[in-house]
Amino acid sequence: MKPPPSNTLHTVVVMAMAGLIGAVLAVFGTAADAEAATGLRVTDGxxxxxxxxxxxxxxxxxxxxxxxxxxxxxxxxxxxxxxxxxxxxxxxxxxxxxxxxxxxxxxxxxxxxxxxxxxxxxxxxxxxxxxxxxxxxxxxxxxxxxxxxxxxxxxxxxxxxxxxxxxxxxxxxxxxxxxxxxxxxxxxxxxxxxxxxxxxxxxxxxxxxxxxxxxxxxxxxxxxxxxxxxxxxxxxxxxxxxxxxxxxxxxxxxxxxxxxxxxxxxxxxxxxxxxxxxxxxxxxxxxxxxxxxxxxxxxxxxxxxxxxxxxxxxxxxxxxxxxxxxxxxxxxxVYGGGEGGDTAPNGYPYCASGSSDPDGDGWGWENNHSCMVRGSSADS
The missing domain is CATH 3.20.20.80 (Glycosidases)
Structure with missing residues (x-):
């Protein structure tokens, strides 16, 4: 198959990334809605x-x-x-x-x-x-x-x-x-x-x-x-x-x-x-x-x-x-620590939908925040 011109390829990549972001937002929408609220909040039951x-x-x-x-x-x-x-x-x-x-x-x-x-x-x-x-x-x-x-x-x-x-x-x-x-x-x-x-x-x-x-x-x-x-x-x-x-x-x-x-x-x-x-x-x-x-x-x-x-x-x-x-x-x-209060092997708490990072966005040390995103292995 002949590859598309470079500008078309850029468009395809952007569209793919947009789709991926949309999918992520759809998956995490429930927690995000709750995050915007004040205090304990019911979302989706x-x-x-x-x-x-x-x-x-x-x-x-x-x-x-x-x-x-x-x-x-x-x-x-x-x-x-x-x-x-x-x-x-x-x-x-x-x-x-x-x-x-x-x-x-x-x-x-x-x-x-x-x-x-x-x-x-x-x-x-x-x-x-x-x-x-x-x-x-x-x-x-x-x-x-x-x-x-x-x-x-x-x-x-x-x-x-x-x-x-x-x-x-x-x-x-x-x-x-x-x-x-x-x-x-x-x-x-x-x-x-x-x-x-x-x-x-x-x-x-x-x-x-x-x-x-x-x-x-x-x-x-x-x-x-x-x-x-x-x-x-x-x-x-x-x-x-x-x-x-x-x-x-x-x-x-x-x-x-x-x-x-x-x-x-x-x-x-x-x-x-x-x-x-x-x-x-x-x-x-x-x-x-x-x-x-x-x-x-x-x-x-x-x-x-x-x-x-x-x-x-x-x-x-x-x-x-x-x-x-x-x-x-x-x-x-709300009382501190990651989800369940547990920590990663390096001593940083795991992120819990924003509980351990200052911006409350759920992302960890890769964004210069003091928590680690939990993965499938001990060092992830």
Whole structure:
């Protein structure tokens, strides 16, 4: 074949390079979109840090509102390798109100211990069935009242609007109540990643959240809402766990298992399936809970008496067992270091979509930046 003239060859090369660049941008578009955002950000059904690093929650619930004196718990939870802590707060409607200054202190402790901080109002638990519970609208009012503590913390904080916001009565109202709470927070200028719990005491046996997740997500002007399912006795088989989580993943809707245990009064959850399925799908999970359970569910304590050196059988299973925290948790890159905090053989951190380089563009030492692009061999 006769070669084209030199000017034509130049055009062909330019077109080929343009096509290659376009392909690269198409592949990395998801992370790039997230990188442009402020704080933790949902893109294409996944949670990303602002630098474009995909973040998968591996965390522990901590009952702060009932045990405000257990100030060492966050450090103890971090020491397990967890990258996330979900902290129980009170709006003052049912439990003691967590003040703005207290919220600020908790966020500071999360940051000091390199934990992503999921903050939740627990007063909404079982609304419609439990007469002491309050509404999502009231919970939204609380978040607006403590807005000063949340502003500027979008890289570190997820706002979980209300815990298990409907019981098994009146749960058909979940969709509108959730959309209205999201709109109220966005209208007040809160642009954090939001988390919304399912109805039916968090377990969504009615599939109300599942059926309405797409419209709920679309109602958020920031498109930055994560759905949280709580898995206890309703999820006592692997098939039920897989069916529920796969639906969200297949439909590119962000999902996290916000609570689960290895036993419960309403049945025997399949914790092995929950953890294995979450790991295979790259779905976040947050186990319930560090310590302090009562009313007959003390078996859900991960450690006895808030003592990190006294793990229970559930704690050992969750923290160090198959697909547990110690083997699957990767730290948030916002706290420094490369993806997973690991380094190349020369001591430089690996690049993690911009986390280790000053320009945030994901390129390493070849652009005079202080990280290395991970390759297929140790020296690449």
């Amino acid at each position: 996944r949670l990303y840090e602002a630098n474009g690093n995909e973040f998968v929650m591996r965390g522990v619930n901590h009952a702060h509102v009932w045990y405000p004196g257990e100030t060492d718990s966050l450090a103890d939870i971090a020491a397990t390798g967890a990258n996330t802590v979900r902290i129980v707060l009170g709006s003052g409607d049912r439990w003691t109100r967590t003040s703005a200054s207290e919220v600020s202190s908790l966020i500071d402790q999360c940051k000091a211990n390199k934990l992503i901080c999921v903050l939740e109002v627990h007063d909404t638990t079982g609304y419609g069935e439990d007469g002491a519970a309050t509404s999502l609208d009231r919970a939204a009012d609380y978040w607006i009242a403590v807005k000063s503590a949340l502003e500027g913390q979008e890289n570190y904080v997820v706002v979980n609007i209300g815990n298990e916001p409907f019981g098994n009565t009146g749960y058909s109202a979940w969709t509108d109540a959730t959309k209205n709470a999201i709109a109220k927070l966005r209208g007040a200028g809160l642009h954090h990643a939001l988390m919304v719990d399912a109805p039916n005491w968090g377990q969504d046996w009615s599939n109300t959240m599942r059926a309405n997740a797409a419209s709920g997500f679309g109602s958020d002007p920031d498109r930055n809402t994560i759905f949280s399912i709580h898995m206890y006795g309703v999820y006592d088989t692997a098939a039920e766990v897989q069916d529920y989580l796969n639906y969200f993943v297949d439909n590119r809707l962000p999902i996290v298992v916000g609570e689960f245990g290895n036993a419960h009064s309403d049945g025997d959850p399949d914790e092995d399936a929950i953890m294995a399925t979450a790991q295979s799908l790259k779905v976040g999970y947050i186990g319930w809970s560090w310590s302090g359970n009562g009313s007959g569910v003390e078996y859900l304590d991960m450690v006895d008496g808030f003592d990190p050196d006294a793990p229970t059988s559930w704690g050992s299973r969750f923290l160090t067992g198959a697909n547990g925290i110690s083997t699957t948790s990767e730290p948030a890159t």
